[in-house]
Amino acid sequence: MIEVRPMRWWHIEQVMVWEKQLFDSTAWSAAQMWSELAREQRRYYVVVSDEQFGADGQGATGDGVVVGYAGINLLPPDADVQTVAVAPSLQGRGWARRLVELLIADAAEADCAQILLEVRADNDRALQLYEGLGFEVIARRTSYYGPGEDALIMRLRPIPMLAVDAS
Numbered sequence: 001m002i003e004v005r006p007m008r009w010w011h012i013e014q015v016m017v018w019e020k021q022l023f024d025s026t027a028w029s030a031a032q033m034w035s036e037l038a039r040e041q042r043r044y045y046v047v048v049s050d051e052q053f054g055a056d057g058q059g060a061t062g063d064g065v066v067v068g069y070a071g072i073n074l075l076p077p078d079a080d081v082q083t084v085a086v087a088p089s090l091q092g093r094g095w096a097r098r099l100v101e102l103l104i105a106d107a108a109e110a111d112c113a114q115i116l117l118e119v120r121a122d123n124d125r126a127l128q129l130y131e132g133l134g135f136e137v138i139a140r141r142t143s144y145y146g147p148g149e150d151a152l153i154m155r156l157r158p159i160p161m162l163a164v165d166a167s
């Protein structure tokens with residue numbers, strides 16, 4: 001069984017393994033993730049599986065194996081998507097979409113007027129994910145991640161009311 005739950009401190013160790021694998025040089029440290037979870041305006045979720053996933057699976061902690069995560073910073077009138085990631089073996093099955101829908105619902109509940117995020121201009125999967133949820137590109141930051149590595153700033157406004165909940 002796979003399900004989405006609020007992220008707790010005991011998930012951080014597993015999240016860090018995916019963070020290094022999926023974000024490489026821009027990966028957050030465990031200290032940054034601890035700090036994020038401690039902040040009141042943040043909402044973080046994990047996708048957890050009660051199965052092991054072989055080669056790219058991580059050791060279970062008693063609360064399932066983390067196979068995805070996402071978070072948002074809620075500072076009305078704005079909300080900022082902090083991160084979204086799904087383990088390679090489970091990509092393409094709708095888990096990122098589900099995670100971002102939860103973040104959108106949190107932003108709506110917090111009375112935010114818009115959601116912003118930044119994404120690498122060459123990250124086609126992420127761009128498709130966000131565009132599919134209604135985000136639009138509003139700016140480009142040239143060489144933001146390094147020479148020739150541009151960032152796109154995307155915005156969702158107005159924020160739709162979505163009927164979702166993390167079980």
Ligand SMILES: CC(C)(COP(=O)(O)OP(=O)(O)OC[C@H]1O[C@@H](n2cnc3c(N)ncnc32)[C@H](O)[C@@H]1OP(=O)(O)O)[C@@H](O)C(=O)NCCC(=O)NCCS
Binds near residue numbers: 023084086090091094
């Ligand atoms: C980007 C990422 C989070 C998408 O996760 P995912 O679970 O595969 O995404 P989903 O299955 O929910 O798919 C959502 C949308 O993404 C797009 N998408 C998913 N897999 C895709 C693929 N193989 N090729 C192109 N687009 C794809 C589709 O538009 C899909 O919409 P659909 O469901 O209407 O078809 C994932 O690829 C990932 O973790 N990448 C590495 C970390 C990263 O880049 N994070 C984003 C930082 S801004």
